[in-house]
Amino acid sequence: MKAFEILEQLVAFPSVVGQANGAIVEWVRAYVARFNLEVTILQGPEGDRSNLFATIGPKNVPGYVLSGHMDVVPANEPEWSSDPFELRAQADHLYGRGTSDMKGFLAAALAALPELASRQLSQPIHFAFSYDEEAGCRGVPHLIKRLPELCAKPEGAIIGEPSNMRAIRAHKGKAAARVEIRGRSGHSSRPDQGLNAIHAMAEVLADAAAGAGRLALGPFDPAFDPPYSSLQVGTIKGGQAVNIIPDLCSAEFEARAIAGVCPSALLTPIREKAESLRSRGLQVNWELMSEYPALSLAKDAPLAQLLKDLTGQELLAAVSYGTEAGLYQEAGIDAIICGPGDISRAHRPDEFILVDELIACQSMIETLGARLSR
Template structure:
C-alpha cells in the first residue's frame, strides 16, 4: 500500500484521545503481521486502549525505535470544510484530522515496512505506536516500562512529531494539574453563612501569577523561545448564579520547564497556597493530570549525526512544543524528533500534510533500514 492510501485508512479511524482505540490498533497489527513483523499489543490500565510495539529484524541486537502516537485531538471546532475523519486530497494537500499530528508519520513508516522487511537487517527497526499522547503522554510510559522484555536496549528513538523533516534535539518538559476548592453555598445576602470558593482560590491564582513573573527572570536556556520555564492558569470554573455563594471552584495549571528542571516542582508554591485554605474550612484537592520531562540530546550525539545524514539537514537545537521523546531519554534511550509536516497546521480546522512530505519521510525510514542492513 502507498503512504497516501494508508493515511486514508488511518484518518478514517476516529481515534480521539481518551477514547477506545481497538479498531486502529487491530488494523495496524494486521498490516504489520502480514509483512512478517513481530507485533505485541500492550493494553493499558484503562482497559479499552492499547499501545503497539513491533520489530522488523533481529530482536537480540540493538536497533532503532520509530515512535508515534495513534490518537488525535477532537475535531469539534468550527471551520472544517470537509469531514475531518475522511481524507480529502486537493492538489498536493491531504486534509484530515491527524494528517500532520501525527498519522502522516505513521503512514510513512507503515508504507516503508515492505521495503524494510525485504532488507537483510543486521540491526532491527522497532515501531512503537502509543495512545493518549495528546492527554500528556499518558500511554507511552506503560510501553516504555515493557521495553526490556520486548527488545535489547535500542541505540536511539526517533519520535516522528511534525518537524518539517528536520531533526530536533531538545524541547521543554511539561506538567498539568487541577485544583478543586470546595466551600459552603448559601444566599449571597448572607456571605457570613457561606464559604466562597471563588474568593478562596484567588489566593492560589495570585501566587501562580507571581511565580510566572519570577520564572521569567531565569534561569535561562537560550535555545528555547522563551528561554525560561513558564507557568500559567489555563482554565477556571466556578459558580452557578450571581446571587448564590459559590461552593466549588476549579482551576487547571500548566508548567513548562527548561532542561534540568522537573516541571512538577514548579507547582510547589501553588500547592502551599492551596493547602493554606484548609484551616479556613475549605476542602482542597490537588490532582496532577500529566507530566513528561524535557528532552536534551547533545549536539555531538551519534543519533543527532545519524539523523543529519539521513535527512541531509543539520539538526535544530530546540522547539517549544513537547513530545514523548523526553520519556525515552529518561529511560536511558537517546531520542530525537523528526517527522513530516508542520506543527503550525496541527490542532486546527482543515489540518493537512503534503504528499511530498509523506514521501520524504518514507525515504528517510527506508534509508535508516539500509543503514541497519
C-alpha cells in the same frame, strides 16, 4: 500500499484522545502481520486502549525505535471545510485530523515496511505506536516499561512529531495539575454564613500569576523560545448564580520547563498555597494530571549525527512544545524528534500534510533500513 493510501485508512479512524482505540490498533496489527512480523498489543490500565509494538530484524541486538502516537485531538471546530475524518486531497495537500500530528508519520513508517521487511537487517527497527499522547503522554510510559521484555535496549528513538523533516534535539518538559476547592454555599446576602470557593481560588490564581512573572526572570536557556520556563492558568470553573455563594471552584494549571528543571516542581508553590486554605475550613483536592520531562540530546550524540545524515539537514536546537522523546531519554534511550508535517498546522481546522512530506519521511526510514542492512 502507498503512504497516502495508508494515511487515508488511518485518518478514517476517529481515534480521539481519551477514547477506546481498538479499531485503529487492530488495523495496524493486521497490516504489519502481513509481513510475517510479530506484533505485540500492550493494553493500558484503562482497559479500552492499547499501545502497539513491532520489530523488523533481530530483536536481541540494539536498534532504533520509530515512535508515534495513534490518538488525535478532537475535531469539533465548525471551520472544517470537509469531514475531518475523511482524507481530502487537493493538489499536493492532504487534509484531515491527524495528518500532520501525527498519522502522517505512522503512514510513512508503515509504507516503508515492505522495503524494511525485505532486507536482512543487522540491527532492528521497532515500531512503537502509543495512545493518549495528546493527554500528556499517558500511554507511552506503559510501553517503555515493557521494552526490556520486548527487545534489547535500543540505541535511539526517533519520535516522528511534525518537524518539517528537520531533526530537533531538545524540547521543554511539562506538568499539568487540577486544583478543586470546596467551600460552603448560601445566600449571597449572608457571606458570613458561607465559604466562597471562588474567592479562595482567587488567591491561588494570584500566586500562580506572580510565579509566572518570576519564571520570566530566569534561569534561561537561549535554545528555547521563550528562553525560560513558563506557568499559566488554563481553565477555571465555579459558581451557580450571582446570588449564590459558590461552594465549588476548580482550576487547571500548566508548567513548561527548560531542560534541567523539573516541571512538577514549578507547580509546588501552587499546591502549597492551595493546601494552606484548609486551615480556613475549605476542602482542597490536588490532582497531577500529567507530566513528562524535557528532552536534551547533545549536539555530538551519535543519534544526532545519524539524523543529520538521514535528512541531509542541520539539526534544530530546540522547540518549546513537548513530545514523548523526553520519556525515552529518561529511560536511558537517546531520543530525537523528526517527522513530516508542520506543528503550526496541528490542532486546528483543515489540518494538512503535503504529499512530498510523506514521501520524504518514507525515504528517510527506508534509508535507515539500508544503513542497518547486512
